[in-house]
Amino acid sequence: MNSEGKPQRKISRRDFFKGSAIAAMGVAAGGILAGCGKPATSQAPAKAETSGKASFEVAPPPIADKDIKETVTADVVIIGAGTAGMAAALSAVEAGVNTILIEKHTTFNARGGWNGAIGTKVQKREGIEIDKAQVVNELVSYASNKVNGKLIRLWADKSGEVMDHLIDMAEAEDMQIKLWFENVKRPNGYREYVTGHTFNGPKQANLVGLMEKHVKSKGGNIRYSMPAAQLIREGKGRVTGVIAGSAGKYTKFIAKKAVILCTGDYGHDEEMMKKYCPKGLDVDTNVYTPPVNTGDGHKMGLWIGAAMQEDAPHAPMIHNLGGAPLSSNPFLRINALGERYENEDVSVPQLCNSIQLQPGNKAWYIFDAKYAEEVGKMGAGFARRTSVTDGMRKELQECLEDGRAFTANTIEELAQKLEIPVDAFKSTVERYNIMAKKGEDLDYGKQRECLTTVEKPPFYAGKIPTVLLVTLGGLRTNINLQVLDTEGKIIPGLYAAGNVGGDFYANDYPVIVPGLSHGRCLTFGYLAGRNAAAEKL
Structure with missing residues (x-):
């Protein structure tokens, strides 16, 4: 048969x-x-x-x-x-x-x-x-x-x-x-x-x-x-x-x-x-x-x-489990060269796929002190956070203490902690901020609601892990x-x-x-x- x-x-x-x-x-x-x-x-x-x-x-x-x-x-x-x-x-x-x-x-x-x-x-x-x-x-x-x-x-x-x-x-x-x-x-x-x-x-x-x-x-x-x-x-x-x-x-x-x-x-x-x-x-x-x-x-x-x-x-x-909170949200993402590499408004498998194409399979998401105001504008979805709770703040603090996340008062200092090129990272953030203020992503076409500036210290970066489930x-x-x-x-x-x-x-x-x-x-x-x-x- x-x-x-x-x-x-x-x-x-x-x-x-x-x-x-x-x-x-x-x-x-x-x-x-x-x-x-x-x-x-x-x-x-x-x-x-x-x-x-x-x-x-x-x-x-x-x-x-x-x-x-x-x-x-x-x-x-x-x-x-x-x-x-x-x-x-x-x-x-x-x-x-x-x-x-x-x-x-x-x-x-x-x-x-x-x-x-x-x-x-x-x-x-x-x-x-x-x-x-x-x-x-x-x-x-x-x-x-x-x-x-x-x-x-x-x-x-x-x-x-x-x-x-x-x-x-x-x-x-x-x-x-x-x-x-x-x-x-x-x-x-x-x-x-x-x-x-x-x-x-x-x-x-x-x-x-x-x-x-x-x-x-x-x-x-x-x-x-x-x-x-x-x-x-x-x-x-x-x-x-x-x-x-x-x-x-x-x-x-x-x-x-x-x-x-x-x-x-x-x-x-x-x-x-x-x-x-x-x-x-x-x-x-x-x-x-x-x-x-x-x-x-x-x-x-x-x-x-x-x-x-x-x-x-x-x-x-392959999912991004175990990293700092908000790693699935479409904040600015950069690779080990300090460069932005995608429209961040993608699903979990897709963001993991793009990380695997980056130098050393490394990527971080970048946000600033006003993240709690911005999360709710980014839309719901698998593994995304739609609000910031006390529990999430505690989780972020734990990640800052164990090295899954970093914080700094300047972009230069944050780049040094991530061990990425300072000038390239500064240039990336500056261009991203200009596009976010205009409400138009000229590089990858990300929707306006997900464009958020990185300008209010302290600044944060979270490592995005790639994890095989089955x-x-x-x-x-x-x-x-x-x-x-x-x-x-x-x-x-x-x-x-x-x-x-x-x-x-x-x-x-x-x-x-x-x-x-x-x-x-x-x-x-x-x-x-x-x-x-x-x-x-």
Whole structure:
């Protein structure tokens, strides 16, 4: 059977694998990190064959029967207990089938906290109507048509139904579900839809924990600290299970109906990053902690003949987390040469893209003592501040103390603290002030409301970090979430959902739909679990 539609640099290592204060802060606060599930531990061999393949593409020898200490049988076996995996387990147990969920980590995986959907009861209560066709067309266009539009339409059509089910579950336990942000449409044509739903605040663990509770209450078997190693498939036959655990104490999980991969992305496998997403290496830090997202579901799929999405390089999700407050607002931005380099009124992924083109990947945003009066004029948007609070002032002070931000009473002194050319910086600020006073950006065409002078001391500068959250490329599936092989045919008994699945993103992560990453994980995880449960024995 064919698929339901086939979509047809330099690497700066920097601090990629180093721990960071940004990562610690993001995990502790449940920040705005995104991701859909923990991958299973890879059992790839240490060396690649001499065929030109990367080592992760080479299938290891099958695990011998003598090394298997336990065999467990279920109808559906799900690998990866993140947002997608827990949603898959939930729908499978709700369908009344025997369900096992295995996870390599000691608990479920949850980060971030916004979940994108269209047509939910919460949106209807707020009088928010969103044109699905318009959103689908914009997402496909954002990806330069290098995606499977049918998968995006599937999310748009089914996300409201899945989200409403979760909302009912949450409200039954007095959880508060709120929408994130307002409808944004700026003069430059950029828009954001009101799609992000939070459950008792922007903390994904609240929602994933709720799903875990329901999975267990309905008899689902969850096994943590159980890393998957190899899928079980004879030739081009059906996938009948997975072997998991570690050497000397493997467990064979037999799946009478299907196996579902919900193993997340590959952001901590350097070899996979170099092949599929080199741009994601050229960042200040990788904030996915613990670093268990090593693409193991991708690898296990490749080893049995699955196809990877064809549009490489894959899209990374790179945001400016962990810097001083206001770094997403369109204040003057300068590079290490002291020069302005863009229209600053752009989205978070776009501002990170432009930073990666600057000398040394360095950029700062510049503002002065009257910033509190100017913030509200700049418009709302993903990660933007629309007002200055006491909490934000405290946050800025902390950044001044720890070196993420700088202040000075003169432009010359500020340039010296940033270690950038003084004369070039002074010239940049002078020209920017002239244009701001005239209300016309002659260099990049930024709208009048976002042109603010830098003339009232003290002056401030904040370093804008670039941070990899997840990678967004994976195995090809059809609209039933069944994994496809390199000939476009279904691999029987194998499904994929979340960031292990491909053909949904290209180029970049589209924050025009806040919460889309988790929203896809929830919707496709739930649908994959339901579809797998309906398989005929």
